[in-house]
Amino acid sequence: MSAAGNRVVTVxxxxxxxxxxxxxxxxxxRHELRIGDAVVPWGLAVAIVGVAALLVGMRLVIDRxxxxxxxxxxxxxxxxxxxxxxxxTILIAGDIRGTVWAVTPAVVGVLVVAWPSLPxxxxxxxxxxxxxxxxxxxxx
Numbered sequence: 001m002s003a004a005g006n007r008v009v010t011v012x013x014x015x016x017x018x019x020x021x022x023x024x025x026x027x028x029x030r031h032e033l034r035i036g037d038a039v040v041p042w043g044l045a046v047a048i049v050g051v052a053a054l055l056v057g058m059r060l061v062i063d064r065x066x067x068x069x070x071x072x073x074x075x076x077x078x079x080x081x082x083x084x085x086x087x088x089t090i091l092i093a094g095d096i097r098g099t100v101w102a103v104t105p106a107v108v109g110v111l112v113v114a115w116p117s118l119p120x121x122x123x124x125x126x127x128x129x130x131x132x133x134x135x136x137x138x139x140x
Contacts (some may be wrong), residue, residue: 007065012067014058018073021054022105025074026081026091029101044097051105055112064113078105108123 001009031043051074059067081091082102092098 008067011069015073018070022074022077031104070114
């Protein structure tokens, strides 16, 4: 397969992964833990950390385009599931938790995709090891 074909496949797979994760995280973002009067929205925290991990991981391992496609998939599903369903049910309520979930994946996606690429790392160990071997173990 050509390089362009590989890129298309990785972008499509990234979008599908984003769509699936966006749907699962949207369903799970409402989970909470009640300790007395305190409410811990652990579902929202896990959903946001998961989106960030998914996008950063794809950006680091694959490329910017697949990460952008995954972000677009997550954002599209969150936007779609914000609308009321056929029976009038909603998955993303209009409260603070729903608003945070509706906005945060887009913000995380923009930050991850727009972050500048880092220059490739140079292996400093090769040069130092070669110098050490040439000098017979004595540091120059």
